[in-house]
Amino acid sequence: MPRKSRPGAARKAETRRLAARGDFLRLAYAWALLAAAVCFAFALWTPRAKARTRVLKPVFAPAGGAEALDNAAGASRVRLAAYNTCNFTDGKGDGPERTGALAAAHAEGVAEILDAVGADIAVLEEVENASMLPLLRDRLEKPFAFAYATRLRRASGRRDKLNLALLCRFPPEEVREISFAGLDYGDARPTRGALFARFDLGEGKKLAVYGVHLKSNFGDTPRNQAERTIALAAVAADAAAERMRLAGSGEALSVVVMGDFNTDPDNEEFADDPSLSPLAGGFRDLWRGRPLEERTTIPTRRGGAPGSGFPPACFDRVFASDDLCGDGPWRIGSPQALARGVATEEGGALPGEDGHVSDHYAVFADLIRE
Numbered sequence: 001m002p003r004k005s006r007p008g009a010a011r012k013a014e015t016r017r018l019a020a021r022g023d024f025l026r027l028a029y030a031w032a033l034l035a036a037a038v039c040f041a042f043a044l045w046t047p048r049a050k051a052r053t054r055v056l057k058p059v060f061a062p063a064g065g066a067e068a069l070d071n072a073a074g075a076s077r078v079r080l081a082a083y084n085t086c087n088f089t090d091g092k093g094d095g096p097e098r099t100g101a102l103a104a105a106h107a108e109g110v111a112e113i114l115d116a117v118g119a120d121i122a123v124l125e126e127v128e129n130a131s132m133l134p135l136l137r138d139r140l141e142k143p144f145a146f147a148y149a150t151r152l153r154r155a156s157g158r159r160d161k162l163n164l165a166l167l168c169r170f171p172p173e174e175v176r177e178i179s180f181a182g183l184d185y186g187d188a189r190p191t192r193g194a195l196f197a198r199f200d201l202g203e204g205k206k207l208a209v210y211g212v213h214l215k216s217n218f219g220d221t222p223r224n225q226a227e228r229t230i231a232l233a234a235v236a237a238d239a240a241a242e243r244m245r246l247a248g249s250g251e252a253l254s255v256v257v258m259g260d261f262n263t264d265p266d267n268e269e270f271a272d273d274p275s276l277s278p279l280a281g282g283f284r285d286l287w288r289g290r291p292l293e294e295r296t297t298i299p300t301r302r303g304g305a306p307g308s309g310f311p312p313a314c315f316d317r318v319f320a321s322d323d324l325c326g327d328g329p330w331r332i333g334s335p336q337a338l339a340r341g342v343a344t345e346e347g348g349a350l351p352g353e354d355g356h357v358s359d360h361y362a363v364f365a366d367l368i369r370e
Contacts, residue, residue: 051182051194051237059149060147077367082211082259083363088351090131113362115141123195125260144168145169149163177196198253205252211258213259254323254330267313283322295337297313301346302344333366342360343355
C-alpha cells in the first residue's frame with residue numbers, strides 16, 4: 001500500500017514553494033528598481049543636445065567703460081539695423097581674388113552704408129572674424145562705441161568664416177553667441193548660430209536683440225527649410241527663457257529678431273515654407289504684406305554667370321514681439337531698406353569692386369518711446 005503523506009509535510013513543502021516564489025519576485029522587483037534607477041541616472045546626467053551659449057567680451061569699448069556713455073534708457077528713439085556684408089573678410093588666406101586692397105575697399109563700402117543708415121544698434125552678418133571690426137571702425141565717420149563678434153564653429157569643429165557682429169552706441173548689459181553646432185538633428189542640424197544682446201530701456205524695460213543668418217537655399221529644399229525652422233525654434237526658446245528669467249525680478253522684455261532669414265513668405269516660391277513658424281506666436285513679421293518694391297532687400301543682379309539670376313526678394317527680415325507693436329511705452333516703426341551698395345548690372349562684381357558692397361541691402365527700423 002502506498003504510504004500516506006502526512007499533513008505537516010505537505011504544509012512545509014507548500015511553505016518552501018511559496019517562499020521560493022517570494023524570493024524570486026523580490027529579486028525581480030529589486031532588479032526592476034535598479035534598472036529604473038540606472039535609466040533615471042542616465043537620463044539625468046547624459047548631456048542633452050542643445051544650442052550652446054557663450055558670453056562675448058567686447059572687441060573694443062570706451063576706455064571709461066559703460067559709465068562713459070549715455071544709456072538707451074535716456075533715448076527717445078533707438079534705430080536698429082541688420083546688414084549682410086557678403087563675405088566680409090580680411091583678404092588673408094581668402095583666395096587669390098580676395099586681395100588686401102579689395103578687402104579695404106569692401107570695408108570702405110560697408111562703412112559708407114552704416115554711416116548712411118545711422119543705426120544705434122547694428123547686427124552684421126558674414127563677418128569673418130573680430131579683426132574686421134577695428135578695420136571698419138577706422139573708416140566710419142561716426143564710429144560705434146562697442147563691438148562684439150561671434151566665434152562660431154561648424155559641427156566638425158572647424159571655425160566658421162560667416163560670423164555675426166554687433167555694433168552699438170549704447171552699452172549692452174550682456175552679449176552672447178548661440179551656437180547650433182551641438183544640436184543633434186543629423187543632416188538637419190542648422191548652420192552657424194545666432195547673436196544675442198540685451199539693453200536697458202529704463203523703467204523696468206529691457207530690449208533683447210537677436211541677430212540671425214539662416215540657411216541659404218542652395219541644395220535640398222526640405223533640408224534647408226528644416227535647418228531654418230530648427231534654428232528659429234532655438235532662438236524663440238532662448239527668448240522665452242530670457243523673458244521668464246527677467247519676469248522673476250519684475251522686469252519686462254521686448255524682443256527683436258533681425259537678419260538674413262533666406263526666405264520671403266510673400267514670394268510665391270516660399271509660400272509653403274515653414275521656416276518662420278517658430279516666431280508665429282508672440283512676434284510680428286514687420287515686412288508682411290508690403291509691396292515688393294518697398295520690401296526688396298536682395299535685388300536681382302544682371303551680368304553674372306548664366307542662370308545666376310533670381311527674382312528680387314525680402315530675405316532680410318525684422319520680427320518684433322507683440323508688445324512693441326501696441327501702444328507703448330516703446331513702439332517699433334515700419335522697417336526700411338537702404339537701396340544702395342548693390343551693383344545690380346554687374347553680377348560678377350566682387351564685394352569691394354566696381355561700387356559693389358554686398359548682394360543685400362541694409363535694413364533698419366526705429367524703436368520710438370511713446
